[in-house]
Amino acid sequence: MTEDATGIAVRQWGELAPGAVLLDGFHAIKHALRFGARVGPVLTTDAAAVLALADRLADDVTEVLRGLLTEVDRDALRGLVPRGHTTEVAALAARPAREDNLAALAHRPRPAPVVLLDNPRNLGNVGAVVRLAAGFGATGVVTTGDLDPWHQNAVRAGAGLHYATAVERVETDGLPPGPLFALDPEGEDIRSVVLPDDAVLAFGSERHGISDEVRARADRLVSLPMRPQVSSYNLATSVRMALFHWGGPKAAG
Ligand SMILES: C[S@@+](CC[C@H](N)C(=O)[O-])C[C@H]1O[C@@H](n2cnc3c(N)ncnc32)[C@H](O)[C@@H]1O
Missing domain, CATH: 3.30.1330 (60s Ribosomal Protein L30; Chain: A;)
Incomplete structure (x- = not known):
């Protein structure tokens, strides 16, 4: 037949x-x-x-x-x-070659930050963050932990924008170079901090926040302004505020 x-x-x-x-x-x-x-x-x-x-x-x-x-x-x-x-x-x-993504993430000088998601648990958050990183022109998004940031649910939540930035899973001892700013409600107020273009901006897991390993490596802990008695913001929302504070893509011309 x-x-x-x-x-x-x-x-x-x-x-x-x-x-x-x-x-x-x-x-x-x-x-x-x-x-x-x-x-x-x-x-x-x-x-x-x-x-x-x-x-x-x-x-x-x-x-x-x-x-x-x-x-x-x-x-x-x-x-x-x-x-x-x-x-x-x-x-x-086709999924981009890991070595190409790692080279893009390690390249210096870096024109825009890398976002680090430290052991994220929710694929919808991962996709939303990739979409933000693509829109802001961030250098890339790296994740630690066992979730694959290219999982189909993350790609769907990211509206296919994984191809517009470098997305990879890495080990905590293999983070991209650059000053590490860990976002944590206990940190200093982000409004008094300038986030440089070569920063690695780290965000903790939805359940447990920033891990001890990333906290120990951080150059600075910074917080997003929050009213007393509110515990924390959603992960993707926090990334959005931090990237907005960094400044976003440079205006053309
Ligand atoms: C949902 S929160 C994690 C909540 C977690 N239960 C904890 O103990 O931190 C996910 C991540 O968003 C970031 N985040 C949330 N609210 C923040 C704030 N007010 N300042 C700085 N980072 C914040 C942090 O990186 C945090 O680890």
Whole structure:
């Protein structure tokens, strides 16, 4: 029996999926394409709808997408991506080489901070932080602990922006170079601190805060202003405030 187009697409997906990054939904695919990911295959239940969406929201990627799209039936897509995005499109992409990311993270002089998430527990927070780092033009996001920052739930929460910054897991004794500022409610008020471009900004886990190992390595402990009796802010919210305090991407021109 000859294999139909859906069968071929499903088989190829199965061969490529191990080790690849799942891009679930239009926005993740759009960002990955914009920031140079090697994307493909791209499967959808409705190619015309995806191309219309691209024309409306991101016409810079329409033509590339047109060449990558394969239409499959809904059951097939659900079989590959069980709780897929409402835009009914998903893709696989190559994960950037670890050595390239580590080189980008170690490169000096550094034009923008690295964000360190010290043993994060929530993949939604990891993705939200990657999205912030991409938007602020941070050099990258490194994590310690056992979560993979490229887990599909983190990539989905990051809207595919993992390709717009350097994202890697590292050991505590292999942190990127640069002055280490640990964010902690016990630290000195961040409003009196200048965060340099080559800073590593460390944030603790949702459960336990900054680990003893990172605390011991920190050059400074800094706090975000908070009213008495409030214990702490959400992790991603804290990263947002610290990056805003650093200053964000330099204005063009
Ligand atoms: C949800 S909080 C961790 C709460 C944890 N129960 C604790 O004991 O610290 C996650 C991280 O956000 C950062 N953070 C939250 N509120 C902060 C504040 N007011 N000042 C500085 N950092 C803060 C810290 O890095 C903290 O480790």
